[in-house]
Amino acid sequence: MASYLVSIATFAGIYAILTLGLNVMWGLTGMINLGLAGFFAVGAYASALVTTALGAPIWLGFATSAVAAALAGAVLTASTLRLRGDYLAIVTLGFAELVRLIASNEIWLTRGTDGISGIPGPLRGALSPADFNLLYFGLVVLGAGAVLVLTQRIAFSPFGRVLRSIRDDDGVAAVAGKHVARFKIAAFALGSAILGLAGAFYAHYTSYIAPDIFRPLITIYIFLALTAGGTGNGVGALVGALIVMAILEGTRFLAAEIPGLSGVQTAALREFTIGAALIVIMRVRPRGLIPEPVPMLGPATGGGREARP
Amino acid sequence: MAAQIAQLIVNGLITGALLALPTIGFTTVFAVLRFPNFALASHVTIGAFAGYVANVSLGLPIVASVLVAFAVAGASGAATDEWVLKPLRPYGALTAAIASIALTVALENVVRFSFGNELRAYDVPLYRDWRFLGVRLGPQQVENGLLAAAAVAALFAFLRFTRIGKAMRAVADNPTLASIKGIDADLVGRLVAFVAMGLAGVGGMLVGLNSSIDPLTGFRVILSVFAGAVVGGLGSVPGAVVGALVVGIGEELSLVVWDPTYRSAFGFLAILLVLTFRPRGLLGERAY
Numbered sequence: 244m245a246s247y248l249v250s251i252a253t254f255a256g257i258y259a260i261l262t263l264g265l266n267v268m269w270g271l272t273g274m275i276n277l278g279l280a281g282f283f284a285v286g287a288y289a290s291a292l293v294t295t296a297l298g299a300p301i302w303l304g305f306a307t308s309a310v311a312a313a314l315a316g317a318v319l320t321a322s323t324l325r326l327r328g329d330y331l332a333i334v335t336l337g338f339a340e341l342v343r344l345i346a347s348n349e350i351w352l353t354r355g356t357d358g359i360s361g362i363p364g365p366l367r368g369a370l371s372p373a374d375f376n377l378l379y380f381g382l383v384v385l386g387a388g389a390v391l392v393l394t395q396r397i398a399f400s401p402f403g404r405v406l407r408s409i410r411d412d413d414g415v416a417a418v419a420g421k422h423v424a425r426f427k428i429a430a431f432a433l434g435s436a437i438l439g440l441a442g443a444f445y446a447h448y449t450s451y452i453a454p455d456i457f458r459p460l461i462t463i464y465i466f467l468a469l470t471a472g473g474t475g476n477g478v479g480a481l482v483g484a485l486i487v488m489a490i491l492e493g494t495r496f497l498a499a500e501i502p503g504l505s506g507v508q509t510a511a512l513r514e515f516t517i518g519a520a521l522i523v524i525m526r527v528r529p530r531g532l533i534p535e536p537v538p539m540l541g542p543a544t545g546g547g548r549e550a551r552p
Numbered sequence: 553m554a555a556q557i558a559q560l561i562v563n564g565l566i567t568g569a570l571l572a573l574p575t576i577g578f579t580t581v582f583a584v585l586r587f588p589n590f591a592l593a594s595h596v597t598i599g600a601f602a603g604y605v606a607n608v609s610l611g612l613p614i615v616a617s618v619l620v621a622f623a624v625a626g627a628s629g630a631a632t633d634e635w636v637l638k639p640l641r642p643y644g645a646l647t648a649a650i651a652s653i654a655l656t657v658a659l660e661n662v663v664r665f666s667f668g669n670e671l672r673a674y675d676v677p678l679y680r681d682w683r684f685l686g687v688r689l690g691p692q693q694v695e696n697g698l699l700a701a702a703a704v705a706a707l708f709a710f711l712r713f714t715r716i717g718k719a720m721r722a723v724a725d726n727p728t729l730a731s732i733k734g735i736d737a738d739l740v741g742r743l744v745a746f747v748a749m750g751l752a753g754v755g756g757m758l759v760g761l762n763s764s765i766d767p768l769t770g771f772r773v774i775l776s777v778f779a780g781a782v783v784g785g786l787g788s789v790p791g792a793v794v795g796a797l798v799v800g801i802g803e804e805l806s807l808v809v810w811d812p813t814y815r816s817a818f819g820f821l822a823i824l825l826v827l828t829f830r831p832r833g834l835l836g837e838r839a840y
Contacts, residue, residue: 273646328645329582329645332646332649334824336774336778338820340820341820347813462653463657466654508668510664511664511665514658519654522655
């Protein structure tokens with residue numbers, strides 16, 4: 244039971260990192276990314292390949308995963324910069340599918356649907372499995388904490404203020420003399436790098452990755468986490484990740500309790516719950532459990548945009 | 553080689569004709585309701601399964617089953633738009649887009665819950681392929697292509713000649729002006745959701761007639777649908793037809809270069825190319 248809880252908590256931490264990455268794009272800058280699973284996969288594969296095929300140390304794998312995902316993010320944003328946000332939605336959704344195609348078919352590189360196994364973990368050989376899991380949980384907590392501190396610092400820096408102004412009205416930001424395109428690329432690349440890091444955390448923890456793990460459903464989990472916790476708010480992102488993990492694991496037990504359902508049906512019921520939960524939360528609590536703090540500058544006028552879920 | 557290329561182009565034309573239906577649906581919703589409705593994928597699947605129930609369980613002929621696919625997918629499209637997506641549209645197009653992804657997951661799993669994951673095939677007789685100058689053509693393929701063409705023709709006539717079709721074009725063109733003229737944008741929105749998702753459902757059934765269906769049928773065509781809509785110009789109905797044909801033929805011709813598993817990568821490349829060099833697409837106007 245203890246080892247189960249530790250592993251669930253570790254996955255929750257990885258989801259939290261993903262949610263913080265999405266928060267930089269969607270929460271702070273208002274740029275959509277419907278291909279989160281693709282960036283997660285790019286990070287996982289980059290780190291796994293560098294450490295297994297090239298035998299590089301694990302820290303180098305993490306660095307590679309962040310750089311690879313950031314590059315992918317920068318290229319995708321650059322291709323849609325002048326267009327409405329809807330185009331970025333389409334391109335990122337397509338990107339995630341392309342990543343899955345490549346991961347499934349470039350067998351010489353990714354071993355296709357067999358996946359890559361034997362990905363090294365820090366001190367995996369030297370520790371007992373239980374101790375390794377505890378150590379890794381600590382690392383994930385440290386990683387998520389570091390990303391949280393970093394993104395919160397950024398959010399309240401001048402750079403973060405520009406991002407929020409772009410989110411609320413990029414015309415105004417441009418009139419204020421901000422180079423909107425450059426800020427958008429930087430924000431998306433930063434968010435992508437965080438998603439990539441989450442991929443590396445995943446790969447080195449489970450030691451096995453395959454294309455099937457990076458299903459589009461992950462994108463829904465992460466949007467659910469961010470929306471439930473509070474878009475634009477780093478602490479909310481952490482809370483949201485815990486909520487999603489609780490729903491995922493809770494429904495696993497609940498669905499098993501319903502008699503007369505086949506395995507496919509319980510799986511379908513759980514996935515339905517996730518999709519429906521996101522819709523319900525968007526409807527009833529569009530600002531999340533912990534809404535983004537509104538900076539108080541003079542009297543609140545109630546002007547500007549309505550709360551965005 | 554010439555015969556092989558000709559074969560790929562013929563296959564591509566038929567694939568493109570089938571793709572045109574969901575692509576028109578996607579682009580029409582974008583033009584009138586002004587957001588990308590990714591839930592289209594699940595309505596493609598719902599139409600395919602509704603047609604399957606009509607055809608296999610109830611024993612209806614193909615043409616009647618296609619009408620059932622249209623009605624059921626259209627009804628589920630209009631109902632979910634009304635109750636799920638419409639209340640979220642005031643928050644912005646991107647928020648509605650996210651909700652539409654969640655809706656896809658939910659609806660796809662309703663289908664999975666009811667029918668399971670196994671592949672299902674329609675009840676269609678097998679015919680020997682025709683051959684002209686080394687090009688093979690199945691009678692069923694031709695029938696599917698003709699059905700798709702008929703649906704597209706009916707839609708164009710509907711938009712061009714009927715009062716409500718004109719109202720739809722008016723709202724797409726300029727909602728403020730349309731409301732001044734007394735056009736009920738709400739009603740038009742509901743009708744658009746019905747017709748668009750109905751067409752998507754017909755597309756799903758026709759695609760399934762060529763092979764088989766399962767809960768992921770819609771998801772598999774969605775990248776090609778986006779590509780067709782973007783290539784033709786998001787928001788343009790004639791553009792959707794042209795774009796779908798370009799993507800259909802392009803996907804088939806790309807098989808000369810790479811493995812069939814990479815067929816859908818063509819769509820992604822086409823999207824990137826068009827967005828880089830001609831963002832409003834071949835026939836579209838609004839992109840900025």
